[in-house]
Amino acid sequence: MGFFSGSMFETMNMLSTSDHTSVVSINLFVTLLCACIVIGHLLEENRWMNESITALIIGVGTGVVILLISGGKSSHLMVFSEDLFFIYLLPPIIFNAGFQVKKKQFFRNFMTIMLFGAVGTLISFIIISLGMAFSLALVSSSLFYFIYEYPLSTIFAATDSVCTLQVLNQDETPLLYSLVFGEGVVNDATSVVLFNAVQNFDLSHINTTIAFQLVGNFIYLFITSTVLGVVAGLLSAYIIKKLYFGRHSTDREVAIMMLMAYLSYMLAELFYLSGILTVFFCGIVMSHYTWHNVTENSRVTTKHTFATLSFVAEIFIFLYVGMDALDIEKWKVVSDSPKTSISVSATLLGLVLVARAAFVFPLSFLSNLTKKSPYEKIDFKQQITIWWAGLMRGAVSMALAYNQFTRAGHTQERGNAMMITSTITVVLFSTVVFGLLTKPLVRFLMPSSKQLTSMISSESLTPNSFIVPLLGEGQDSVAELFTGNGQVSEAPEGGRNVARPSSLRMLLTKPTRTVHYYWRKFDDAFMRPVFGGRGFVPYVPGSPTERNVDN
């Protein structure tokens, strides 16, 4: 062995140190990701844990080990990078959520979601701003200016959409999932608007013009981002339908779908729109049109690939946040004033709790006023769950905090460190404590949640009666694909089913169904012939699904 060691040692010196550090950290991260997946699998039956908490704990544990090995000097191998987070990790998670979301549930509750996402976030922002200004003025006058200079409140006003995905199950509580997650998507646009507003306007002198300008900005951002996502999705559907990639290679279809989805997000970032909104709507459109235009193999592949990428990105984020929580330089700076640090964190947590309560209950009441049927209303137990499930602040908050408080050119070292450590404390506490308690809480408040939600969502009884005979007829290969977790497409209710006599009666009593009915008519008459979709795909010999659809 000594024979080779000489040359090996030379090689080691030859390679630059920085290169090798990144190789070491990639090895460590990939190993930890594998460990998280295996441990998450073993803890699957556990009623308290979920994958994100496991990853967070493993991350913190690894951070401690690195801290001990390095002799208290460093606790992380990589510095938290917002670029890594916003450019590579976030898009697959949000896209997959849009791709697998139950579209009907989402659009039926669209007005409530918009109410929560836009008005709710604004209320939350105002309460957290005022509360922090008040309490920081009490605690330390030197920190007071942070309120004006840094939009800390915009960071904590918004629900972390990645976290809500972890605690609510789309199949168990579809209504709550669509409300809380939908809010998380919409409030990204609100955050962008508020963030710019804090930077550009003097909020202490608000007048009607500025208020209208803010509303106009929000509407502009929301519409442009949505349109961009929809156009990207439709373009992918059109290209794949026209060129018929599957003829030569499945790989091209999969590649085009992935690249177009990613392109929509990056284009939104390029034009300073809300990338989250764009890629979410791109996912919805792709699952409605594009996914039906590709071959059977591509469908299975895209469904599972998107889910896997999202799954790995989520674990990566929590692992990363956990490892970065022990950012020792920042903690050292604040260690001389532990009281201030703790009180800032506690105030933030308290304000997040109060601010969310202050909009969830009133807005739910407002939303209930517009609903006629008692089954469509959000009852008190559900309101509590919505309030609780949206409390977590996770990686999105971390990334925004790092983005704000570690920028070059800021001399207020102590204040910045204080803000980052407070954010870390809030993120760790809310993710672990609120996260651990959410599963039991949902079970306690809604003991038979499956029964309840099927009563609440007025439509879920009707399509079920269609699904069974349709499955029996010949859709079994499609149904087989969906026995795994997550649902790509809607339940197979086509436009023809809506027009049935039994549905017509319901149409008169339900306004949302009317919108849905005309959308279906429009979809079948104009959209599907151009962009494809279920029942409008060309016949592919040898593909079992196509054969079944044609029969």
Added chain:
Amino acid sequence: MGFFSGSMFETMNMLSTSDHTSVVSINLFVTLLCACIVIGHLLEENRWMNESITALIIGVGTGVVILLISGGKSSHLMVFSEDLFFIYLLPPIIFNAGFQVKKKQFFRNFMTIMLFGAVGTLISFIIISLGMAFSLALVSSSLFYFIYEYPLSTIFAATDSVCTLQVLNQDETPLLYSLVFGEGVVNDATSVVLFNAVQNFDLSHINTTIAFQLVGNFIYLFITSTVLGVVAGLLSAYIIKKLYFGRHSTDREVAIMMLMAYLSYMLAELFYLSGILTVFFCGIVMSHYTWHNVTENSRVTTKHTFATLSFVAEIFIFLYVGMDALDIEKWKVVSDSPKTSISVSATLLGLVLVARAAFVFPLSFLSNLTKKSPYEKIDFKQQITIWWAGLMRGAVSMALAYNQFTRAGHTQERGNAMMITSTITVVLFSTVVFGLLTKPLVRFLMPSSKQLTSMISSESLTPNSFIVPLLGEGQDSVAELFTGNGQVSEAPEGGRNVARPSSLRMLLTKPTRTVHYYWRKFDDAFMRPVFGGRGFVPYVPGSPTERNVDN
């Protein structure tokens, strides 16, 4: 619109310029990737073009456009990064090649592949070194020292394994594909050894000790890299078989397979082994064991995901090389001496042609001496194809050249620029010209290549007679998966088939079959019961393949 433009403009200024440049370049790259895929699809029937040449041409075109827009200042948005190439783009390509390679074909020709990869690369290296030393001494004495200081010859001695994947088709010419691509994988280890040797030894005073040391280094690197890949593959098979991930989620299986494969490559890099060899053997082991342990959906997903990732990475590389070819600073430096630049490039190209001929024909002769059956021998037409198909130098050469000649601390600006522009010239010329001519050449030399190769590969007639009845029995769902491009598993010949009377007769005349027979016995008795594999997977209710296998 003016209403919003004020705030938009503020936002633009707010974001730092470097962030936005990377967003712009990601957008451009993703758009170009989509364009390459669509154009590649449209040119599918074209007998001259292939996807890599399309990507290269689009890349050069984009480079020209950027050059014109920037007013001749810059031609690329990203600087060529070896890290991006070696850490992210190369692993999926090589892994997928190992995952989809025809294992029987590969191992039957293993000795010939080793001969080409190890001895052949050494011969090529010596010829190119001597030739360059001679010609550079003639052209310019100031460039002469490059021969000793920089291992330019190691860059050009090795076949580019990514390029060979593009021009040879595994299904049309399995023997040639396995020989040329296998050589490309093995010579990565040779290159690492030669590279270190050039750095550490004075090659002008070679003695027996140093020669033995080099041989020892090669054997050490080859064995450790292979063992690491095999262990990583077996570990993934064992984990998935024991923990039975599919019970809860398909995504975990897919994630574990991807992460373990990537981990094997990164571990090899960590220990300064040959990552290419490691990840290639990891792919072979995973396709033999792990792939059979996962659910039906995971199989379809992994097969297509690996292929898609490899496909996108390949296009990305060629696009990247094309865009970077107009590295205007480097060209400006050498523009005062166009004669020297052209003569260096021409000499390199000529040496590559001669050096490859100098080992392909003698080594093929040697290899033929060991084969008894005339059908197993490599005939002259095939030798010409092997020689021609391995001539291309592509992204691997580019990355190594950039790695060598753009390092910090080198003051010989002109010499470095000359080496890089020469490399670019050779890469562009060989990829476009040799690449364009390979398809027609293969068709010209082997007009009925399918018939020929089935005669040459002595075994392909025998298993075919098994495949047909087996397919009829109940393997049709497996067969359906493989009607696309590429083949994941071997033809379904199990150990039991080898023991049939007709096979026993062949066993006595073919020594390679004996090795294969004992491997099968060992595999069935010890390996498969532990690591899974075809016929040793647990019964999964609802999975069509499992049902068929059990029947």
